[in-house]
Amino acid sequence: MVISIILKKIKSALTDLTPIILVIVFFQIFVLKKPFPEMGGILFGYLLVLAGLVLFVQGLEMSLFPIGESMAHALARKGSLFWLLTFSFLLGFSTTVAEPALIAVASEAGKIASKAGIIKPGEESLAKYALGLRISVAFSVGLAILVGVMRIIRGWPLHYLIIGGYVVVMLMTIIAPKEIIGLAYDAGGVTTSTITVPLVAALGVGLASSIKGRNPLVDGFGLIAFASLLPMIFVMGYGVIVFR
Amino acid sequence: MEFIDHFITILMATCRDVSPIIALIIFFQLLVLRETFHRPWRLLVGGVYVVIGLTLFLAGLEKALFPLGMIMADQLSDPAFIYGAGKMAADVDWKAYGWVYFFAAAIGFSTTIAEPSLIAVAHKAKDVSAGTISQMGLRIVVALGVAFGISLGTFRIVTGTPIYIYILIGYVIVIAQTLFAPKNIIPLAYDLGGVTTSTVTVPLVTALGLGLSVNVPGRNPALDGFGLIAFASLFPIITVMGYAQLMGWLAKRNIKKMEKKNAL
Numbered sequence: 001m002v003i004s005i006i007l008k009k010i011k012s013a014l015t016d017l018t019p020i021i022l023v024i025v026f027f028q029i030f031v032l033k034k035p036f037p038e039m040g041g042i043l044f045g046y047l048l049v050l051a052g053l054v055l056f057v058q059g060l061e062m063s064l065f066p067i068g069e070s071m072a073h074a075l076a077r078k079g080s081l082f083w084l085l086t087f088s089f090l091l092g093f094s095t096t097v098a099e100p101a102l103i104a105v106a107s108e109a110g111k112i113a114s115k116a117g118i119i120k121p122g123e124e125s126l127a128k129y130a131l132g133l134r135i136s137v138a139f140s141v142g143l144a145i146l147v148g149v150m151r152i153i154r155g156w157p158l159h160y161l162i163i164g165g166y167v168v169v170m171l172m173t174i175i176a177p178k179e180i181i182g183l184a185y186d187a188g189g190v191t192t193s194t195i196t197v198p199l200v201a202a203l204g205v206g207l208a209s210s211i212k213g214r215n216p217l218v219d220g221f222g223l224i225a226f227a228s229l230l231p232m233i234f235v236m237g238y239g240v241i242v243f244r
Numbered sequence: 245m246e247f248i249d250h251f252i253t254i255l256m257a258t259c260r261d262v263s264p265i266i267a268l269i270i271f272f273q274l275l276v277l278r279e280t281f282h283r284p285w286r287l288l289v290g291g292v293y294v295v296i297g298l299t300l301f302l303a304g305l306e307k308a309l310f311p312l313g314m315i316m317a318d319q320l321s322d323p324a325f326i327y328g329a330g331k332m333a334a335d336v337d338w339k340a341y342g343w344v345y346f347f348a349a350a351i352g353f354s355t356t357i358a359e360p361s362l363i364a365v366a367h368k369a370k371d372v373s374a375g376t377i378s379q380m381g382l383r384i385v386v387a388l389g390v391a392f393g394i395s396l397g398t399f400r401i402v403t404g405t406p407i408y409i410y411i412l413i414g415y416v417i418v419i420a421q422t423l424f425a426p427k428n429i430i431p432l433a434y435d436l437g438g439v440t441t442s443t444v445t446v447p448l449v450t451a452l453g454l455g456l457s458v459n460v461p462g463r464n465p466a467l468d469g470f471g472l473i474a475f476a477s478l479f480p481i482i483t484v485m486g487y488a489q490l491m492g493w494l495a496k497r498n499i500k501k502m503e504k505k506n507a508l
Contacts, residue, residue: 019354020351020354028316032320032325034319038311042307043308045312049301049308051300052299052301055293058293059290059291059293061290062289063288063294067281074277074279075277078277090264094268097264158430159430166415173408173411178406179467181407181408182470186473189477190473197365201365221431222434224438225431225437228438
């Protein structure tokens with residue numbers, strides 16, 4: 001019983017990773033025609049990633065998912081706008097600060113910025129840069145979820161808000177330092193992955209289904225779109241402050 | 245020994261990062277909602293899994309996926325591979341990087357098809373549309389958008405053209421499509437843009453971009469290395485709305501055909 005569940009988890013993590021391995025093996029053997037470098041280390045790392053993913057997803061399903069969903073419903077029932085918005089903001093903020101993909105990209109960005117001489121050399125300023133980046137992305141995701149929840153409550157049309165956001169992104173692109181633009185655009189996509197998506201989707205659909213006059217499946221979507229848009233604006237703003 | 249030290253460092257960092265989520269949940273559950281925890285031991289064990297899983301994931305990522313992506317991008321964009329051994333290229337010839345574009349598209353497509361959060365959202369979309377949107381069709385459409393986006397993103401790195409031009413044109417297309425696409429697909433299409441890039445795709449694609457920008461002559465990693473994720477988030481929006489428009493158009497044409505048939 002337990003073993004079959006664990007096997008299922010491992011299988012689903014394997015399906016998540018196998019196509020990538022196939023592409024890499026194809027290119028390495030048939031296109032580049034080279035043996036794999038540091039085969040042992042890569043295989044060991046791959047096993048760690050696989051095991052980590054299995055444990056992580058299992059842990060989320062056991063703890064964070066059920067508690068997150070039940071709290072979204074309980075808050076909607078409670079009917080206090082203040083606590084609902086506070087929860088929305090903090091949910092966006094705390095899931096993003098812990099997002100592994102964001103941590104990975106922020107530290108990689110720190111190394112690049114340090115090499116290019118954009119920030120002072122040394123471990124300390126590198127860590128500070130990466131942390132600042134993560135905090136500004138997390139803050140913007142919190143704000144995005146808050147705005148998205150307000151939209152569901154008030155029934156504002158999504159596309160006006162998104163198009164308005166795109167116009168702001170375009171304007172920020174003009175004043176932001178060149179070094180941060182690519183990174184800022186990336187930050188939008190990075191924030192919304194495996195931890196954030198199901199939690200935020202549960203919040204949106206749960207809310208839309210408990211408010212009269214909202215279509216849960218149509219109004220429930222759109223929170224992730226905000227969470228992808230605002231980080232771009234905030235990271236460019238962070239760049240304006242740090243580099244000038 | 246070195247690995248264990250590394251592991252413990254990551255473990256400490258992970259504990260610090262997960263603590264705000266735990267604090268948020270405890271605060272709201274006990275002080276705002278005033279409810280007790282349902283099955284507390286299960287929650288605790290799950291929490292430990294999350295922390296250890298995250299640590300293993302990050303450790304493995306630094307050991308395998310980042311360097312692997314770097315090595316692949318490095319070898320594929322190596323001038324010796326692109327222009328043939330012994331020849332020196334005076335200038336960057338974007339036509340010579342065909343395998344790089346193809347690799348980018350293959351990586352984008354393969355990682356997106358297997359993306360669990362995309363599968364979940366596609367399933368919901370099928371329910372929304374009462375079955376008119378096919379789940380696999382939607383996933384393939386999204387994966388094609390990602391594949392095209394990342395491929396175009398590598399083309400941008402090779403040519404060194406500024407990223408904002410592509411993104412701005414992409415936004416103009418998205419805004420134009422928003423005006424004409426069926427209204428109920430719009431929130432879904434916007435969301436799918438953010439859903440496509442997972443914890444596995446992001447490091448691999450970022451590594452590809454950084455590796456490529458280090459290797460192509462005249463590119464600066466800080467300026468050109470990033471931006472692939474942005475392409476992967478933008479183009480699925482366009483392909484999904486395009487798919488909905490195409491389906492709507494085909495349905496209309498079928499209705500017209502039927503009417504013609506009936507009229508005859």
